[in-house]
Amino acid sequence: MAKPKNAFYAQSGGVTAVINASACGVIETARRYKAKIGKVYAGRNGIIGALTEDLIDTSKESAEAIRALRHTPAGAFGSCRYKLKGLEENRAQYERLIEVFRAHDIGYFFYNGGGDSQDTAHKVSQIGERLGYPIVCVGVPKTVDNDLPFTDCSPGFGSVAKYVAVSIREAAFDVASMAKTSTKIFVMEVMGRHAGWIAAAGGLAAEKKGDAPHIILFPERVFDEAAFLARVDLVVKTHGYCAIVVSEGVKGKNGKFLAESGLRDAFGHAQLGGVAPVIAQLIKNKLGYKYHWAVADYLQRAARHIASRTDVEQAYALGRRAVELAVKGHNAVMPIIVRTANRPYKWELGVANLADVANVEKKMPEDYITEDGFGITRKCRTYLEPLIQGEDYPPYKNGLPHYVRLKNAPVKKKLGGEFKV
Amino acid sequence: MAKPKNAFYAQSGGVTAVINASACGVIETARRYKAKIGKVYAGRNGIIGALTEDLIDTSKESAEAIRALRHTPAGAFGSCRYKLKGLEENRAQYERLIEVFRAHDIGYFFYNGGGDSQDTAHKVSQIGERLGYPIVCVGVPKTVDNDLPFTDCSPGFGSVAKYVAVSIREAAFDVASMAKTSTKIFVMEVMGRHAGWIAAAGGLAAEKKGDAPHIILFPERVFDEAAFLARVDLVVKTHGYCAIVVSEGVKGKNGKFLAESGLRDAFGHAQLGGVAPVIAQLIKNKLGYKYHWAVADYLQRAARHIASRTDVEQAYALGRRAVELAVKGHNAVMPIIVRTANRPYKWELGVANLADVANVEKKMPEDYITEDGFGITRKCRTYLEPLIQGEDYPPYKNGLPHYVRLKNAPVKKKLGGEFKV
Numbered sequence: 001m002a003k004p005k006n007a008f009y010a011q012s013g014g015v016t017a018v019i020n021a022s023a024c025g026v027i028e029t030a031r032r033y034k035a036k037i038g039k040v041y042a043g044r045n046g047i048i049g050a051l052t053e054d055l056i057d058t059s060k061e062s063a064e065a066i067r068a069l070r071h072t073p074a075g076a077f078g079s080c081r082y083k084l085k086g087l088e089e090n091r092a093q094y095e096r097l098i099e100v101f102r103a104h105d106i107g108y109f110f111y112n113g114g115g116d117s118q119d120t121a122h123k124v125s126q127i128g129e130r131l132g133y134p135i136v137c138v139g140v141p142k143t144v145d146n147d148l149p150f151t152d153c154s155p156g157f158g159s160v161a162k163y164v165a166v167s168i169r170e171a172a173f174d175v176a177s178m179a180k181t182s183t184k185i186f187v188m189e190v191m192g193r194h195a196g197w198i199a200a201a202g203g204l205a206a207e208k209k210g211d212a213p214h215i216i217l218f219p220e221r222v223f224d225e226a227a228f229l230a231r232v233d234l235v236v237k238t239h240g241y242c243a244i245v246v247s248e249g250v251k252g253k254n255g256k257f258l259a260e261s262g263l264r265d266a267f268g269h270a271q272l273g274g275v276a277p278v279i280a281q282l283i284k285n286k287l288g289y290k291y292h293w294a295v296a297d298y299l300q301r302a303a304r305h306i307a308s309r310t311d312v313e314q315a316y317a318l319g320r321r322a323v324e325l326a327v328k329g330h331n332a333v334m335p336i337i338v339r340t341a342n343r344p345y346k347w348e349l350g351v352a353n354l355a356d357v358a359n360v361e362k363k364m365p366e367d368y369i370t371e372d373g374f375g376i377t378r379k380c381r382t383y384l385e386p387l388i389q390g391e392d393y394p395p396y397k398n399g400l401p402h403y404v405r406l407k408n409a410p411v412k413k414k415l416g417g418e419f420k421v
Numbered sequence: 422m423a424k425p426k427n428a429f430y431a432q433s434g435g436v437t438a439v440i441n442a443s444a445c446g447v448i449e450t451a452r453r454y455k456a457k458i459g460k461v462y463a464g465r466n467g468i469i470g471a472l473t474e475d476l477i478d479t480s481k482e483s484a485e486a487i488r489a490l491r492h493t494p495a496g497a498f499g500s501c502r503y504k505l506k507g508l509e510e511n512r513a514q515y516e517r518l519i520e521v522f523r524a525h526d527i528g529y530f531f532y533n534g535g536g537d538s539q540d541t542a543h544k545v546s547q548i549g550e551r552l553g554y555p556i557v558c559v560g561v562p563k564t565v566d567n568d569l570p571f572t573d574c575s576p577g578f579g580s581v582a583k584y585v586a587v588s589i590r591e592a593a594f595d596v597a598s599m600a601k602t603s604t605k606i607f608v609m610e611v612m613g614r615h616a617g618w619i620a621a622a623g624g625l626a627a628e629k630k631g632d633a634p635h636i637i638l639f640p641e642r643v644f645d646e647a648a649f650l651a652r653v654d655l656v657v658k659t660h661g662y663c664a665i666v667v668s669e670g671v672k673g674k675n676g677k678f679l680a681e682s683g684l685r686d687a688f689g690h691a692q693l694g695g696v697a698p699v700i701a702q703l704i705k706n707k708l709g710y711k712y713h714w715a716v717a718d719y720l721q722r723a724a725r726h727i728a729s730r731t732d733v734e735q736a737y738a739l740g741r742r743a744v745e746l747a748v749k750g751h752n753a754v755m756p757i758i759v760r761t762a763n764r765p766y767k768w769e770l771g772v773a774n775l776a777d778v779a780n781v782e783k784k785m786p787e788d789y790i791t792e793d794g795f796g797i798t799r800k801c802r803t804y805l806e807p808l809i810q811g812e813d814y815p816p817y818k819n820g821l822p823h824y825v826r827l828k829n830a831p832v833k834k835k836l837g838g839e840f841k842v
């Protein structure tokens with residue numbers, strides 16, 4: 001019997017609270033198919049690890065360490081923001097990948113990332129074919145932006161959604177307590193430069209009319225200062241305080257991000273960033289209300305301590321299924337989440353072709369935002385609610401989550417020379 | 422037998438993740454002393470509720486609702502930032518308090534707050550005496566700032582400490598994953614305008630040399646730009662990335678808060694606030710590293726979902742003990758936490774006199790900060806570590822913490838006229 005081919009796995013782009021759960025699914029499942037898959041090599045810092053032949057031998061990790069990936073946030077092998085160019089523009093990169101895969105007898109390529117990464121995975125499958133080194137390429141979906149097509153949701157999003165909804169609920173309880181004599185406005189900035197999925201998730205914190213958040217600002221809607229200020233004032237006069245979720249991607253009428261709308265330091269350097277302080281200051285200047293603001297930034301996508309159990313289960317299942325698809329001979333595909341029922345929520349795994357997935361961005365439907373542009377519709381809530389269900393607490397040690405750090409032992413290089421990335 | 426006197430309870434100043442746990446301790450315990458304590462009236466929005474005769478009848482709340490206060494963040498009755506002036510400066514306010522207490526047959530005054538509030542409680546006990554309306558005044562300590570004297574720690578602090586340590590650990594895992602090609606610097610701003618207790622707590626995330634956070638900036642140390650930048654550069658060159666916790670209270674050589682060091686909007690309006698973006702931008706300008714930053718703001722003190730079990734237990738116990746002290750006839754006192762052992766951590770309840778507590782601020786000891794000014798010492802860690810031990814998860818419903826909202830039924834007013842606050 002031929003020696004089974006090794007597998008290559010890499011994490012790509014912005015990491016999430018559950019991308020390691022997918023890694024866990026890939027590696028644990030590969031270990032169960034020893035007749036078909038040899039070792040799993042991970043790219044150190046994503047695809048760059050493949051290009052530079054900087055591979056990590058995951059077989060050196062104990063079963064316990066790999067299991068702990070399921071509850072460890074961020075990218076255990078390192079990720080990268082590095083988009084391979086088109087096949088014709090930079091054929092050398094693709095050829096290099098195949099060269100490294102050939103040198104290490106790699107027959108499977110698992111790429112854990114968003115739309116760009118699925119495009120890369122697709123191209124690798126094409127070039128492998130052409131260069132006479134066929135490689136089974138399977139994508140594993142991941143992105144907090146929730147913008148991958150075909151899949152009902154993207155792993156990583158559900159946990160950010162839960163974090164954002166929990167955080168705005170808690171902070172709103174705080175500001176409600178203080179509003180009589182002090183802070184009346186709370187602004188929380190969340191991720192989502194191109195789509196309002198994450199901002200929308202904040203809306204889950206409101207169970208009934210009047211609950212926080214009272215206003216959500218979406219990148220899908222041009223910021224209307226007058227309408228916004230009028231609404232803030234009305235909310236404060238009605239409820240005594242106003243809690244606002246704002247997407248980092250909100251733009252003004254001039255098409256520019258509000259976050260870039262002119263913040264300067266004392267030396268005139270532009271752009272310290274952050275749309276929350278811009279919004280808060282605007283309210284203060286125009287309405288006079290005392291404010292507080294928060295920018296969650298990485299905290300939101302790294303918050304494994306409050307991850308959605310649904311999200312963790314899906315992330316793991318997609319990693320597992322990616323390997324199952326590969327050993328069954330499927331190529332250039334990506335496992336996806338298929339929703340089969342809303343209440344109670346039911347989902348199963350499906351499959352999409354990388355050729356169809358690549359570089360297609362799923363937008364938030366128009367009818368997920370209320371007509372006034374400041375909230376989410378019932379339809380949006382029906383979609384989002386299942387994704388934050390369940391908790392999946394990590395183990396704690398000394399009062400803190402006990403996350404694993406792998407050994408990340410290097411695979412001995414076989415190729416001479418350096419490849420410049 | 423004489424009808425038992427009613428009790429007045431109020432929450433004061435910035436709220437915390439566990440101040441309601443103290444309220445729970447007060448109310449549940451008062452309900453067990455029916456022969457000595459009638460109803461517990463809460464001040465709506467703190468002491469303002471007493472001055473304006475806006476009282477809440479907590480006897481209208483079910484046992485279940487009161488129990489749920491234990492896991493609900495912020496101030497269930499509303500708090501306020503309102504410091505009563507000195508007795509001689511504003512005697513009318515104190516007389517008004519006594520007038521309201523007399524009208525509602527209130528014989529116990531429980532004031533849940535920081536140093537200022539304990540001062541108020543002390544003065545109320547004095548004026549009651551003088552006006553011939555003796556009232557038992559017992560303080561219940563609370564403050565995320567951890568600056569109350571005598572007590573080993575202040576309820577609210579342990580949970581902020583846990584949130585900050587968890588958050589910087591998680592965000593640091595994220596930035597470590599991204600550092601190869603993208604973000605190398607992460608700056609997280611935390612509360613603590615006058616003392617570095619909260620910033621110090623971030624240091625708990627580091628278990629061994631090289632762990633994040635690599636640098637902590639304390640309000641106790643004047644910001645030394647050159648030394649700081651040199652350290653950042655060294656950390657990035659050694660570990661590939663640098664995670665920084667900065668206290669909002671850090672000041673420059675000119676004695677001004679860095680957060681106020683000249684941020685202006687496009688119209689030249691000063692002070693959008695936030696020291697994290699200032700620090701991040703400084704690093705970018707001087708060292709060129711790509712950054713991300715977060716400002717946790719209210720999220721940190723409202724984060725009941727990740728509260729320290731130790732903190733919750735102490736907050737409850739102090740509320741309970743306040744009532745026990747009162748019914749035993751102790752007056753002008755405040756129950757405190759006494760640490761009796763570090764490993765394993767043991768604590769018991771003690772008692773301090775309000776006369777001693779009032780307006781005394783506990784500073785962070787000099788030897789809690791490392792000599793270079795960028796980290797915490799072993800001694801500091803020994804002090805802090807027990808305070809974040811244990812989790813105390815709230816119940817969840819629909820994927821979100823299920824926090825209670827009380828009915829907060831008003832007590833019928835008995836006095837004519839309005840009192841201007």
